[in-house]
Amino acid sequence: MTYPNIPQYFAIDGNVEDIRPFGDGHINDTCHAVLTNPSGKRQDIVLQKMNTKIFKNPKQLMDNVIRVTDHLRHKIVQRGGNPARETLEMIPCRDGAWYYQDVDGECWRCYYMIDGTMSYEKVENPTVFYHSGRAFGQFMADLSDFPAETLFEVIPDFHNTAKRFRDLQEAIEEDLAGRGGSVPEEIQFAQKRKHIAGYMTEKMQAGELPTRVTHNDTKINNILMDPDSGEGVCIIDLDTVMPGSCVYDFGDSIRFGASSALEDEKDLSKVYMDLDLFEAYTEGYLRAVGDQLTPEEISNLSMGAIVITFETGIRFLADYLQGDTYFKISRPEHNLDRCRTQFKLVQDMEEKYETMQAIVEKHRPR
Structure with a gap:
């Protein structure tokens, strides 16, 4: 699989140092990208190619995601939480859209990776x-x-x-x-x-x-x-x-x-x-x-x-x-x-x- 040039299409600055497949979801194709910005700071992001055979309306899907995460962010702030850590933060494209459609018609989105967390594939206890x-x-x-x-x-x-x-x-x-x-x-x-x-x-x-x-x-x-x-x-x-x-x-x-x-x-x-x-x-x-x-x-x-x-x-x-x-x-x-x-x-x-x-x-x- 090839990936679009992230800094070119998404509103995030930096050079791609590493990019590789991430997770084992059944539906979308996901990768973890590591960027280094001009000051040398590392930024980990998640890049996904949405499966538009299943999700046939990517604009409406992303509208749902943005509205729901905005609502969650407000509730998290109200109770004194950390919205940057407790809900997903999507990265818009440079043109303001919430996903990028490449020349092949594939739809891509990008969000910040939440550091210091883990997930389970199976409940351990x-x-x-x-x-x-x-x-x-x-x-x-x-x-x-x-x-x-x-x-x-x-x-x-x-x-x-x-x-x-x-x-x-x-x-x-x-x-x-x-x-x-x-x-x-x-x-x-x-x-x-x-x-x-x-x-x-x-x-x-x-x-x-x-x-x-x-x-x-x-x-x-x-x-x-x-x-x-x-x-x-x-x-x-x-x-x-x-x-x-x-x-x-x-x-x-x-x-x-x-x-x-x-x-x-x-x-x-x-x-x-x-x-x-x-x-x-x-x-x-x-x-x-x-x-x-x-x-x-x-x-x-x-x-x-x-x-x-x-x-x-x-x-x-x-x-x-x-x-x-x-x-x-x-x-x-x-x-x-x-x-x-x-x-x-x-x-x-x-x-x-x-x-x-x-x-x-x-x-x-x-």
Whole structure:
């Protein structure tokens, strides 16, 4: 991959000393660049090529990011925090735009790297996950007064689980990659749980669950953590910030972080939802979000974990059946392995649902 000349296009001075791939995100291409300005000071920045096959409206996406980070910056200042450290700071292009489009039509953006932080690919202990819950709970609380309906819907129906199920049915019928015959158990598992697909969407359409500003990718690796205190510092990867329901955000954290194994674990005997981790996150999240959630939202947090895990599983399965056109893969059955871990988690959560509900009630704000 080639990168545009950063000082030429973005409003940052300095010579590029080093530039290399960074992170392992599924969607965008990211690199870490080190610049030295004329006075010799080092500046670390992140440069990303946005995946416009998925994010088809980069201007609206960046408008969302700028508006949300501006709002967060204001809230952070109000409580005496450090906005340069606690939310992303985008670097505009020299012409004032928030992204640069190169001669090939590729769209690039740039932001300052936040020093002295780390991220986890997997939750290592309940304390780490507690602080993860606090970070995402604070994010939700800070944005509770933001008019969610004014944000652009970056990916329409992103967490419309009922539509995701219909997409899976279409993928099964078309079987574009000729793989349907090799996954009958996975297809049967999904079809037996069709009722799960409409659970949250029906509540949202009925107004029982309010529309909020949601992150929509609340994995622990989207939090920068302080290695000394262990506390969450900054929520990153804001591409999918848009209107949604907090129960999906909560559930996605549980799906990814409370799992005993990585998202693509092949040995399903290692995969289950850890109740201690579930409780740690729930306690941290509800302490931070305080009284900003409605009773109905709190009562549906556990079900949110089941629904989003099921949704993620059927998305991986549909992509596998379509020939791996959405998620990046590193091996031929990567998406199938991902699907199987999600389905194993769904089954385990179903068995632990009553215990999960008791934990939520234990930590419900009084």
